[in-house]
Amino acid sequence: MRFVGNIGLGALLATVVAGTAVAIAASWGGAYFLPGALAGTLAGAAALLRLRGRVRAAVAGLAVAAVAVVAAGAAGLPAEPGPASAVALAVLVGSVTRVAPARVVAAVATAGLAVVAAGGFTRPGSSGAFAVTTFALLAWAGGVLTGGALRLLDARRLAAVAAVRRDERLTIARELHDVVAHHVTGIVVQAQAAQLVARKDPAKAGESFAGIEAAGAEALAAVRRVVGLLRDDDGTDPGARAVSTGPERIADLVRRFERVGPPVHLQLPPDEDRWPAEVAAAVHRVVQEALTNVARHAAHAGGVTVTVSEVDGAVTVLVADDGDGGPPGVHSGYGIVGMRERVEALGGTLRAGPGPCGGWQVHGTLPLPAAGARAR
Incomplete structure (x- = not known):
């Protein structure tokens, strides 16, 4: 030229x-x-x-x-x-x-x-x-x-x-934190449990090690999906698309969490499959990060409530535990920042802090586009 x-x-x-x-x-x-x-x-x-x-x-x-x-x-x-x-x-x-x-x-x-x-x-x-x-x-x-x-x-x-590169770096950081940290936290918690079980009943320790192996395999698969997402230029790689999981996999996420954490009371709306992909992915990430924080900072909680609902053209997600909430500042890491960025990027809001009756809760609201806009 x-x-x-x-x-x-x-x-x-x-x-x-x-x-x-x-x-x-x-x-x-x-x-x-x-x-x-x-x-x-x-x-x-x-x-x-x-x-x-x-x-x-x-x-x-x-x-x-x-x-x-x-x-x-x-x-x-x-x-x-x-x-x-x-x-x-x-x-x-x-x-x-x-x-x-x-x-x-x-x-x-x-x-x-x-x-x-x-x-x-x-x-x-x-x-x-x-x-x-x-x-x-x-x-x-x-x-x-x-x-x-x-x-x-x-x-x-x-x-x-520069702005595109900055946004891409933030996306990579969020994906790595959300995916890797969740699985690694599960591995650490199961390893700690395995040590306790091995002292009391060595014969049952094998079950804990099997759980650690399964969690490690899931973590490896998740990392591969993240790498696939970063390498997928045209959006045609099904493995890459799988990393942005939506609400239809929240039940699987909860079941995996219950292996290492307290029981979860889960409520999901019947029409969640109508949500746009970006809203579904954001809801999934909020639940994932909130449960990861429970496993990290509220291990002694008796239970967790996960409620996802659609009211007045918006999706609301609430994750609350009945633990002690942890010391001040313990929930101020990159996880909440990443959740807030995802939700606010879609025009929503997110609050995280002590619950009204104790424990810790994460509450996010994401507006849904109008039906005509979704059709376009």
């Missing part, structure tokens, strides 16, 4: 050099066109080679134009910088303005303006000098404005890319 652009620029500069030479030969006669043609060719060459070093090319082009201005004033030649040099300087100044540091941009732009102004002052009464200087000034302004606009577009593009 750059090569094609350079071809077009070269053709434009050659046309301007030739046209200016013909015009000067017709009005001035003789070989008066040669100095301007040479200056335009050299400045144009610097513009064509700008990508090898934008600042160096701009300095070279400005030096050529400055020498041409001085020579034109001293020898009574046609006013400089001529149209070809002006076009080349515009490209060079714009190229530097787009990518160089602010100080370099200011220096190059000021030098370009000084060269253009000097050309108007050295031949104030010459034929066509005003038109040539005006064209050079407009070309300089166009180069600065174009370079500035492209610089702004580049900055916005980079900011958008």
